[in-house]
Amino acid sequence: DSGVTQTPKHLITATGQRVTLRCSPRSGDLSVYWYQQSLDQGLQFLIQYYNGEERAKGNILERFSAQQFPDLHSELNLSSLELGDSALYFCASSVGIRLLHGELFFGEGSRLTVL
Amino acid sequence: ELKVEQNPLFPSMQEGKNYTIYCNYSTTSDRLYWYRQDPGKSLESLFVLLSNGAVKQEGRLMASLDTKARLSTLHITAAVHDLSATYFCAVDRVLNYGGSQGNLIFGKGTKLSVKP
Numbered sequence: 059d060s061g062v063t064q065t066p067k068h069l070i071t072a073t074g075q076r077v078t079l080r081c082s083p084r085s086g087d088l089s090v091y092w093y094q095q096s097l098d099q100g101l102q103f104l105i106q107y108y109n110g111e112e113r114a115k116g117n118i119l120e121r122f123s124a125q126q127f128p129d130l131h132s133e134l135n136l137s138s139l140e141l142g143d144s145a146l147y148f149c150a151s152s153v154g155i156r157l158l159h160g161e162l163f164f165g166e167g168s169r170l171t172v173l
Numbered sequence: 174e175l176k177v178e179q180n181p182l183f184p185s186m187q188e189g190k191n192y193t194i195y196c197n198y199s200t201t202s203d204r205l206y207w208y209r210q211d212p213g214k215s216l217e218s219l220f221v222l223l224s225n226g227a228v229k230q231e232g233r234l235m236a237s238l239d240t241k242a243r244l245s246t247l248h249i250t251a252a253v254h255d256l257s258a259t260y261f262c263a264v265d266r267v268l269n270y271g272g273s274q275g276n277l278i279f280g281k282g283t284k285l286s287v288k289p
Contacts, residue, residue: 060215091275101261101279114276148216150275157265157275162206164216 061085062165064149070171076137079168083130083151089113090132091152091162092124096145107132108155139172146170175200177264179280186287189251194283196245196262205238205245206263206277216261219247252287259284 061084071077083090092104094117103116107126118124121139126132136143149165176199186192196205207219220229222238222245229236233256235248245262263277 089275093277100281101263101277103276103278106276116276146213152275157204161221162218162275162277164208164218166215169213 060163060165062149062151062163064147064165064168066168067166068169068171070173071139072173073139073141075139075172076135077139077170079134079136079147079149079170081132081134081149081151081165083132083149084163087151087153087163088130089152089155090126090130091150092118092132092134093148093150093164094145095148095167096142098142101148104134113155136170139170141172144170144172175264175278177262177278177280179260179262179283181283182281183284184286186249186252186285188253188287188289192249192252192285194247194249194260194262194285196247196280198243198245198262198264198278200243201240204265205236206261206265207236207245207247208261208263210259210261210282212259219260249285254287254289257285257287 063082065080089108091106095101104118105124106114110126121137124134146167148167178197205222208216220236225240227238233250238245259282261282263279265277
C-alpha cells in the first residue's frame with residue numbers, strides 16, 4: 059500500500075458525460091501528479107499540482123481539468139467524455155515540488171469506462 | 174522530445190532462465206525508474222537509478238544505468254512465475270539545480286510471461 063488513495067476504483071459512464079476522480083496523497087506529501095494509462099497511448103503524464111498550485115502540464119486535453127484543495131487532496135475533472143477517454147487514471151504523490159531522490163508513489167488507479 | 178523505448182515488449186521465457194529487458198531513451202537524463210505492474214494494479218517502484226553507472230539489485234532483479242549510452246537494463250536471474258508482470262522504465266527531466274520534475278516519460282512496457 060503506497061498510501062495514495064484514489065476513488066472511485068471503477069466508473070462506467072456514457073459519452074458526453076462529466077466525471078470527477080479524487081486523490082488523497084500520502085500523509086505529508088505536497089505534490090500530486092495525474093497520469094493516464096490507455097491501450098493506445100500507454101502511460102502519460104497529465105498534470106502536477108504542488109501545495110494547491112499547478113506546476114507542470116503534460117498531455118492533458120482541454121476537456122480535462124484538475125485542482126488541488128487546501129487539504130491537499132486533488133480532483134481530476136473529465137468532461138464531454140469520449141470513448142477514447144476510457145483508461146486507467148493514476149494519481150501519484152511526492153513530498154516536495156521536485157523529486158530529489160526519485161520518490162514518487164502511485165495510487166491504485168481509477169478505471170474509467172466510457173460507453 | 175524525450176522518448177523512451179523498451180524491448181522486447183512481449184517476451185516469453187521459461188522458469189530458471191536469465192533474461193534482460195532493455196530501455197533506451199532519447200535525450201539526456203540522469204534518472205531512470207523501473208516499475209512493475211500486475212494486471213489492473215498500481216505501479217510498484219522497483220528501482221530508481223540516479224547516476225551513471227548505478228547498479229541496484231533486489232532478489233532476482235538487477236538494474237543498471239549507462240547515461241552515456243542512454244541505456245538501462247533490467248536483468249532477471251533464474252526467472253520464476255511470480256515475476257510475470259509488465260515492467261516499465263521511465264525517465265524524467267533533471268533540473269539544473271538538482272532534483273527532477275517528477276513528470277515521468279514511460280516506455281510502452283515489457284509484458285513478461287514466465288512459463289514453467
